[in-house]
Amino acid sequence: MNKHFKKIKAKYEKDGLALTIKKIYTFLTAYTVRYLTYNRSNQKKWKALKDAYKGKRVFLIGNGPSLNETPLYMLKNEYAICFNRVNILFERLAWRPEFYACVDGTVVQDNADEINKLILPEVKHAFFTDFHMFQFDNIKKQIDNRPNVQWLYSGVSSFSVDMPKIGPCPTVALAALQILPYLGFSEIYILGMDMNYKIHTTVKEMEHNQIQSEDDDDPNHFDPRYFGKGKKYHQPTASVMDNTFKALENAREKLKQLTTTKVYNATYGGIMEVFERVGFDTLFTSYTEQEKFDLFADSFRPIFPVKTFDELNEKVETLVDVEEDQLKQLTHFMLNKAEFLKKSGKLIFDYIPYGPYQDKYLLIKR
Template identity: 40%
Template sequence: MNSNRVKEHVKSLIYNNKSLYSLYDKGFSYGCSDFSKLKDKFKGERAFIVGNGPSLNKHDLSLLKNEYSFAVNGIFYKTESEGFRPTFYVVEDRHVMLDNVDKINTFEAQYKFFPIDYKNQVKNKKNCWFFRMDKGYYNKTSPYFAIPRFSTDMNDKLYCGQSVTMINLQIAYYLGFSEIYLIGMDHSYQIPSDADVAGEEITSNSDDPNHFHPDYFGKGKKWHDPHLDRVERTYSYFKLVYESQERQVYNATVGGSLEVFDRADYYSLFK
């Protein structure tokens, strides 16, 4: 039986046996961190979740020096150019991990969060925490494909939701933050005409027009179709979760197209 037939056989087993979905979607659990000591550690505080859209260049990140902040993926370009360093650093996407493994390993933050799937790639484990990541959102054979879910318990799992921001929002909730401000969330993408597109996977052949730095997903780097309609649907669900517990998420992005959350003026937050 060749490899393709094996894969199809496994998919068939999973599709026809719903009890296997949970095992397939949830991923690894062995070696995950114990997050108990972080539960509500920052209860009642506010935090900024930093997106990586072009609008991030319109924000003075030095204002976040005395704030709690989450940042992701290629934020190290901002660290190199401006010295900005977040409190919390998060990676979800495997392409980001594999294409930037050296920079990710040398990047310093008080807290670094990764799916347990990447534990072997993380050589410098100082300040690193590893969580179980449920990938059902991305699995087309899963009954939870493209369906938003929210975890309130990091010791159980965190759910994917089309954007690493969703992982950040679940972590922030578990840590106890009650007021979240999103910045750098442009909520718009273009696929360059010279990019190589193979299904959901895109390979860049030129500078990245969708992020604050041209090398973010620059030439030779791989990324996924962002599916902004799914992102917006998940945002809407997460907004309801936060509000049901009298917590709030605001969009403090300068410009951009994200209108799910109430707007806040970034610069007025520091007056």
């Protein structure tokens, strides 16, 4: 008893009364939360998923800027797991991911309404940690406990492929790398995990390395609105990134020891070299060019029907060296991919982008 009292006293001296009380409350309620998590329904759902996708391949889709270089329409007939505010991407796609995960208490709390209304109805399986140990967030209070929601136990100290136990996740991709082998996938292809983060400067500093963006100018994701104005998340400082890279390296070694699952990095560019690189295009060599175009066009055909790329080129002008003010006067146009990438941070507010297909982007006014 004296030993525990000394620990509480040390916490009080370090953190102050309010934070100490919060931590003690967190500790006492954690077991209750996890008891509720380990109900029969949750266990039954996890048991049903064991090796349910044995021998299949899956795409782990991060949210980096390189997604704007990636022909994501090619994934319409593939399994994919996406994260956090991926719903911003939905308007560009004719498909929805099979799986979704969010394990950051700050992101869940800040976007719970969006997750419940826009993401959960769209995915087959959604994974959340029941309780965020380091941020003292009870995620179960934020997320609707729907039939497609499954809870993870986040108190395990090391990388785990024995669901629902899950090890530390400095990036949500670490959660996926633990979940997907349990589901039986033999190959995981990573996309959009650029890892060359920039410090977000137009922000308000908060506690525990949290920040709140002051403008729609997120420099680290596929859309400047991703962690845009008013959104809370964690600043990608050097120490955070160092910890993340070490965790990914550990995951690579653990996957070799614990599973037969192979992990490849098919990201366009970026600096993440932890996993072997493969070219995205090499994964779809069986498709004809017309089949690729049809997948591309499926995203916008409901509002702009065309049958072939030649027809699209006839109907829509490809613009070169046009000022942004001129672009805003048009209802639709195409840009070369390189030019779109330069202007995407501003065009995205007025246009929905589709592509790239044959190094071109189609933009249709919102």
